[in-house]
Amino acid sequence: MTSIDVEGLRDKVKAMYQAVADEPHGTFHFEMGYGLAARLGYPTGDLDQVPPEAIDSFAGVGHHLALADLQPGDRVVDLGSGSGMDAFLAARHVGADGEVIGIDMTDAQLAKARRLADRDGFANARFERGYIEHAPVPDESASAVISNGVINLCSDKVAVFREIARILEPGGRMSISDIVTERPLTEAIVCDVNLWSSCIGGAMQQDDYRGAIEAAGLQVETVQENPAYHFISDSAQGATDTFGVKSISILATKHREPDGAFA
Numbered sequence: 001m002t003s004i005d006v007e008g009l010r011d012k013v014k015a016m017y018q019a020v021a022d023e024p025h026g027t028f029h030f031e032m033g034y035g036l037a038a039r040l041g042y043p044t045g046d047l048d049q050v051p052p053e054a055i056d057s058f059a060g061v062g063h064h065l066a067l068a069d070l071q072p073g074d075r076v077v078d079l080g081s082g083s084g085m086d087a088f089l090a091a092r093h094v095g096a097d098g099e100v101i102g103i104d105m106t107d108a109q110l111a112k113a114r115r116l117a118d119r120d121g122f123a124n125a126r127f128e129r130g131y132i133e134h135a136p137v138p139d140e141s142a143s144a145v146i147s148n149g150v151i152n153l154c155s156d157k158v159a160v161f162r163e164i165a166r167i168l169e170p171g172g173r174m175s176i177s178d179i180v181t182e183r184p185l186t187e188a189i190v191c192d193v194n195l196w197s198s199c200i201g202g203a204m205q206q207d208d209y210r211g212a213i214e215a216a217g218l219q220v221e222t223v224q225e226n227p228a229y230h231f232i233s234d235s236a237q238g239a240t241d242t243f244g245v246k247s248i249s250i251l252a253t254k255h256r257e258p259d260g261a262f263a
């Protein structure tokens with residue numbers, strides 16, 4: 001990983017997701033939009049409750065909200081919130097007594113999510129600029145942290161999971177969907193910025209990924225594969241077949257230690 005230029009990579013990722021926000025009907029290595037969300041398992045009745053423009057730019061990889069079990073009053077942080085589809089769905093679930101904070105580093109995604117929140121009256125959702133490795137959120141302030149298709153894009157995944165453990169209140173839960181691999185990727189794949197930006201090049205081997213979650217002090221409760229998710233370009237599909245690149249959803253909790261301390 002030492003060969004990764006973190007700032008250069010972030011610039012490429014921002015450029016990719018600016019296009020996702022501004023030109024969602026363009027050509028990408030990955031699928032987007034309503035058809036993807038419905039196939040991943042998002043109930044269409046829920047999708048009808050959020051801005052269609054946010055759904056057009058949906059670039060997630062699984063229906064992690066099915067594991068999140070959000071309740072009225074929950075305080076939710078969405079890491080890498082994009083154009084806001086998951087954040088808006090979460091906002092509907094948590095209601096007026098809850099709140100949702102979306103964090104993203106790409107200005108076009110933030111601008112779109114903020115515009116849609118204002119237009120459609122999502123008073124309990126707000127969107128903040130930031131890197132999820134250092135999220136602008138207080139310690140132990142969230143009852144749930146969600147994230148969809150984002151952590152694979154970060155060069156320091158261990159830092160992201162530590163940050164999630166910091167943000168969560170004791171007993172809080174992390175519900176994410178992300179891309180992992182069955183076999184470690186080769187240097188050639190990792191150094192291909194187009195494949196990295198498309199959620200392939202940065203994917204971590206699945207046992208290492210789980211290990212990073214547990215090392216942060218989170219207890220993995222559920223891991224499920226999302227076979228309905230697949231990449232669409234030939235180069236993306238080739239890497240997927242060779243290395244077992246796949247989407248998974250994970251539920252983990254920040255648990256209480258037997259002595260009464262919180263992990």
Ligand SMILES: C[S@@+](CC[C@H](N)C(=O)[O-])C[C@H]1O[C@@H](n2cnc3c(N)ncnc32)[C@H](O)[C@@H]1O
Binds near residue numbers: 014057058132
């Ligand atoms: C694949 S998109 C997914 C967006 C959204 N979760 C969805 O399901 O549509 C990845 C998003 O993560 C954001 N992102 C990637 N790395 C990030 C980082 N280190 N900090 C903050 N945002 C990041 C990108 O700007 C982009 O909006």
